[in-house]
Amino acid sequence: MIVLKYTKSLDARFISHIDLLKHIGRILRRAGIPVKHSQGFNPHALLFFSPPMVLGVNSYAEYVAIDTDMNGDEVFERFNNSVPDGLKAINWFKTDKNPNIQGKSVSADYVLDVPYFEFDYKDGFEITYKKKDDMVTEDIARKIFGIFNADGRLGVRLASGNNNLRVDRLATGLNEKYGKDIKITTIAKIAQYVDVDGKEIDVDLYLK
């Protein structure tokens, strides 16, 4: 199995997760990368993705595991010859089996396009957002794992996976509480972490 690490930025950041799943299948087909299919009445390509991204947010740490016999260098090169600029592969890894990144996800790092500032969240951070047709208020404090200075910008580590915190909701909360003007479309996800035996590990290291 080959795992590609790829970006989802520029125009591609507006592709929804569902559309992306379909899209990657098409990319692999036109790239001539053979993908193994599941058995059974309705065979589907054996592809495994990292958790869905929020629409409009850039990511430089998306992963897809591809069940193929082709070697990694060739997959990487063929993939990059068949994708629009926003969806470029930036690294590849070889694994024995499906690394189950989605299932193991615990957190992710994001950079918000606003000068670094410290904000209080440990004693509670309430945000209000629309879910379906209802307005929901939620305390997201326990889903914020930390903040850091990312070359002068505000970096945050947020829960990802089952217990996911959508970064756009945090950004909207910060805009409201601190009078900032963080644009969702300029946020960038820069790293994805998984839980391996109770430890939070960058997917890149986990796959090495």
Place this chain on the structure above:
Amino acid sequence: MNDYKKKIDELLLSVEKPARYVGGEWNVPDMKKQAKAKFCFCFPDIYEIGMSNLGLQILYDIINRHPDFIAERCYAPWTDMGAKLRENDIPLLSLETATPLKDFDVVGFSVQFELLYSNVLYMLDLAGIPFYAKDRGGEYPIICAGGPCAVNPEPFAPFFDCIVIGEGEEADLELLKKVAEGKEKGLSKVQILEELKKIEGVYVPSLLTEGERVVKAVVKDFENAPYPTKPLVPNIEIVHDRATLELYRGCASGCRFCQAGYYYRPIRERSAEKCAEYGREMINNSGFGEISLCSLSTSDYTGLMDLEKELRPFIDEKKITLALPSLRLSSFTKEMAQSSRRSSLTFAPEAGTQRLRNVINKNVTDEEIGNIGRAFEAGYDSVKLYFMLGLPTETDEDILGIAEICKRLRSLYIEIRKKRNLTISVSCSVFIPKPSTPFQWEAQISLDEMLRRQKLLRNALREIKGVSFSWHGAETSVLEVVLARGDKKLAPVIVRAYELGAKFDSWTEYFSWDIWTQAFADCGIDMGEYIGEISEDKDLPWDFIDIGVSKKYLLGQRHLAYQGITTKNCREGCNGCGANKLGRCTII
């Protein structure tokens, strides 16, 4: 990235399906080359529908292949985005480079359907371009139109500088060449239009003289006509999300209600080898998981079996599917049912009795309907049937005949499959007498009568298990016939309707009958004038358009219809419609 692109990006998260507005599809050609003239295709419906249109993809590809020209695209923004553009003072932009429509040399609308007329104005309005050609000076692009509705361009003619009648493959390139030359030489708009008028198929409304005719443009060498083998691959799900292969143009069946069947004559087929080659190239270049075959009556295509055979190994190797839509009952075989692997079969008998099918020349016999049994043997459990209500000479017996067909299919299914879970969905539209068909003189039934007949059918179908029934809006059908057979007097009505709020008329949630009746009333025009039977000796607004098929032939067909006499399929021999004066019918 220009400023508009940045502004648009910021709006995208506040609208539904932002990927509609970002472009960046795979296979978008080079937009940076030095071009002598730039064209923007406008499709007056949303992205998902416009991107599914094969004609537009063909023309887009042809222009962009030319070293001197660039074509971009623009689809009607959904109402949420339309409102955002207005709020933020952003004019309507092209998808590829976020260039305002006003900055192109030529802006070309694809007019597919009468209910999109209001959306043409919606797009012009968003682009800040005056509606009427006479109100636009040389500072505006040449605004042109094309597409199936050009068969009777009169209702919208006053909005356009020129209209391409027929097939745009060659005409559009000629048009761009002349516009580029005119620009170089510093010609005025009128001088350029005089040049454009010389192109075959180009109608310049402001320059048409009394008694003059415009001959439809036709691609003579269809076999070798360029084809978009690098199709654009959308980033969101669109209506026809697959590679589309056009097998032939025109139709040999001669159904008397069908405008496309007459408008796209002569009948020109592409060889199976060429189609297979295109099919493979398209998949390799796009990665689509499905090929669909597109033509007016796909299963009539001479090379269908050869094509299937040629493509089969490739399809199996790539694990893609081959879809066979709109099968004709008469050429339906069990192999086809099996190899197309769809969940549901689609058939269009159009009328419930043999008598009425003879009138409309839909050569589907009762016996052939029995052929559906082969699909049941192949494992199908669901059938979709299409019919029309209000056809000329229709009686209640014909309508009840639809229910009879459903009953027959149900017992056939039970007999073959020994179970009862067949689902049948019956979909009915209302007959619309369209220009350039043998039925162009016919009346449309009244609104009340439409509702009565729908009710009659609905009640009859209710008694059969497993049948669902849907029908098209009666009021939109009335508007469709009025706009289809209209004349220049209707242009101000369309403008008035737009002012009153009409847009996206083909979307039930937006269509407003009140707006349109109000618009007609405000302009002092009686819709009834366009709905009733038209006397055969009356001049028709579209008489000046020469589609090849002669008026005499159409009239002859109408008279045969009333006698219940059918006309043979052109594949059995030429019926002398006249279309071959514009190009050879290759099936003969």
